[in-house]
Amino acid sequence: MAIFRILRVNLSTETFNEEVVKDDLLKSFLGGRGLAAYYAFKEIPRGIDPLDPSNKLYIFSGPLSGVATLSTSRVNVTTRSVLNGVYTHSNAGGNFSYWLRRSGYDGIIIEGKAEEPVYLVVKNGEPSLKPAKHIWGKWTGSATKIILTENGFPPDETKAGVAVIGPAGENLVKFAGIRFSDYERFAGRGGVGAVMGSKRLKGILVWGTRDLYRELVDKNAFMKVNNEIVKRLVTHDTTKALHAYGTNVLMNLVQAVGGLPHYNFAGTGLIKNVDDVSGELIKSKYVVETHGCFNCPIACTQITMVKSGPFKVPGEKIKYEYENTWALGPNIGLTNAEPVLKLEKLANELGMDTISLGNTLAVATELSKMGKLKLDVDWSDAASYIDLTYKIAYREGIGDELAEGDYRLAMKYNAPETFTGARGQGLPAYDPRAHKGFALAYYTANRGGDHLEAYTPTWEILSTVFGKPGKVDPHDDSPAGIDLQARLVKWNQDLFAVVDSSIFCKFENLVPNVNTEQDIANLYNAAYGWDLTPDDVLTIGERIFNMERLFWVREGKWVKDELPPRMREPIPDGPAKGHTASRMFDEGIKKYYELRGWVNGKPTRDTLRKLGLSEFEYVL
Incomplete structure (x- = not known):
């Protein structure tokens, strides 16, 4: 039998309640995305504004996180989407999921709205709310370190799980995301950060000593199944390629079949000089570290630095991925790695979904070239894009319009053809x-x-x-x-x-x-005595x-x-x-x-x- 505990936090009343999910419901929806969808459908009222206090934020781990030594340390965020007005689920890697479960809970439901900015702390099953006015306005990296140190931890993201929003979430940018530890992991899509900002919740810290292995029906049987899957995973060339180059190994592969979108999906079949933003080149010139999420044997995260030149980020490391590099690169005509990495760092620190940011900049550029939007910008204009990124996060000037996202921007200027997406959300990096x-x-x-x-x-x-x-x-x-x-x-x-x-x-x-239907059934059956x-x-x-x-x-x-x-x-x-x-x-x-x-x-x-x-x- 699996145990899934939920902490329900009402920010309006500053109260906490604990719920335990019944085993039959857990077997029907598991945790993470599935269980959150079930709860959200039953609890979030039809037709409400996503920024209304009656909207809820579901931050759920999964029943295998923290016990399987596979890539299971991801966390799901579900809510009524600010971007499309109806529904979104978004997930992030790192270590938050692990520390959430160790804290005594497997999921958190955020309700209501605080009178003043606060952050939530959960240590060994004991929740508390702390003032966050002094952190409100801080960028995500700084806010993470402050929350850690204020709660007795060194400014080291491996020591506890932390989730924060940046200025974009505070200013209700419709594609604001939530940054999770360990190091610039984002639940980006759908505007989940704006929902968190609307509730005046700056961040969450989770930590604890719960022994997750004691809750397994048969630890030895489970680890036997787990280790056999890990062996298949770590010895394969796929794992080695992802570890060596990260997700941006895809840039040249997608270009090779003529499917790399550029210029807002309106460009020709191939874009020149794409090698300059490829995983191979960035690995050779800019990558300084390779990270992995907690307990992950793949460790695909590439950490870069830009140490000199007009786009340097002094002393700061930059987490980068394929989707980010495409969205803030070829999608807006940039094929020079350094401004692209600079934009990725800004998006991460300001707290925005990089895909939607890139799509919004692309729509704005196309509208400008059509003469519909009064904005002096052209494709590959790195300086203007950097300036606009700041303006969007703080809703300054034209940034206030762009903060509404690509779909609303296209509709406002009566140019629906410039929006390339579905259900109000722009497309990722494949044509x-x-x-x-x-x-x-x-x-x-x-x-x-x-x-x-x-x-x-x-x-x-x-x-x-x-x-x-x-x-x-x-x-x-x-x-x-x-x-x-x-x-x-x-x-x-x-x-x-x-x-x-x-x-x-x-x-x-x-x-x-690897991770076939049979593998997943075997893991659950060994862990919790199920018969899937x-x-x-x-x-x-x-x-x-x-x-x-x-x-x-x-x-x-x-x-x-x-x-x-x-x-x-x-x-x-x-x-x-x-x-x-x-x-x-x-x-x-x-x-x-x-x-x-x-x-x-x-x-x-x-x-x-x-x-x-x-x-x-x-x-x-």
């Missing part, structure tokens, strides 16, 4: 006209334009590099290709819903035959995915999945010349809905009953 799987995965994602609810490049480009079986042609939109992609996307969404609820890092799933089968694991994921889709059904917003007009325009040149996302989406969505048991984006009553969700039929 779905060249990566056909994303023509389905992006636009069916429950949090809006997203690459991590189903990661189709696993089969489209990584198979040739990392040896992943089941190679799929990324450009194939034949009837057979469409059928295959629809099945892969649905299966991957279900599996990843379980991964996000357990809560694993998805990089394990890039390795052939691989089919049960996928059913749990399908239940979670349908639970999330009900948020959109209840709100009556963006229920039917749609393809934006720009994705129907052919790529002008490069390896994917002439390709669009139209055929894959238009034909694939029919097959996808058939597989899901949906009609026009909505689950049917039969589907909900099959998944044990009949209590929610009333929203259909």
Whole structure:
């Protein structure tokens, strides 16, 4: 039997309550993303403003974090999204999840709104609220160190779990994120930091001595299963490549198939000089350390420094990733590593989602060039982009408009074609006209334009590099290709819903035959005496995915999945010349809905009953 304890914090009344999740509910939704979606749907009122005190913030770990010596130290944040107005889930790595569980709790629910800025401390099951007026306004790195030292820890992020917001969250920037320890880990998407800021909650510190292994049914059996999976993981070339170069090993790979977006997805098929922002070059010139999340055998995080020149960041290390480097690089025409790394550092310190920041800067640039927005900026204008990043975080001047995000900016200036996204959230670093799987995965994602609810490049480009079986042609939109992609996307969404609820890092799933449905079932069965089968694991994921889709059904917003007009325009040149996302989406969505048991984006009553969700039929 698993034990999942939740601390409920009401900031309005300054009160705390503890809840224990029943085993049958935990087996239905696990922890992390799944359990948070269940709670949020039942508790967050329909139609409210995401910045209203009645909105809630769910910060949940998973039942395997802190015990599995795999990539399980991730934490999930779920709330009503500030960016799309309905729903988001976002997760981060580091060590917060581990220390949250050691503190005595597996999840925290934040309710209400404090009268003055505060931060939450949870030590060995004892919660308290402390004044944060003196920290309000601090950048994320400084705020993290202050919270640590005020609570008896050295300014070392490995010693406790800390979550903070920066000025962007305080100023309710609609794509503000939450920074987690250990070192610039972010729950970025959907504006979760703005929800935290609206509650005047600057940060959270968690620490404790809870013995998680004592709660396992059979520690020896569990570690035997765990160690066998770890052995498969650490010996594979995928793990070695991620450790050597980090996620930005993808830059040249995505460029090679003509799928690297640039100039707000309006550029041609290939962008020049992309090698200068590749993982290989940045590794050779700027990387000074390699980090890993707690208990992770992959350790893929690349830490850089820019030590000289106009874009130096004096004495400061910079965590960087592929998505960040694309969003604040090729997406806005920058192919020089140093200004890109500078922008990434600013976004991390000010507390913003780098993908949405890059997309917003890209939309603003395109609007400026169209003569719709009075802003003196052009592609690759590093100095202007740095200036705008500050202005956005503090909502100064034109920054106040840009702080509303790419979707609202495009709609305000009557140029919807400049927004390339889904459900109010801009797309990540893969063009779905060249990566056909994303023509389905992006636009069916429950949090809006997203690459991590189903990661189709696993089969489209990584198979040739990392040896992943089941190679799929990324450009194939034949009837057979469409059928295959629809099945892969649905299966991957279900599996990843379980991964996000357990809560694993998805990089394990890039390795052939690691973190399979059977592996996950074996871990839970050994840990908690459950009797899951691989089919049960996928059913749990399908239940979670349908639970999330009900948020959109209840709100009556963006229920039917749609393809934006720009994705129907052919790529002008490069390896994917002439390709669009139209055929894959238009034909694939029919097959996808058939597989899901949906009609026009909505689950049917039969589907909900099959998944044990009949209590929610009333929203259909």
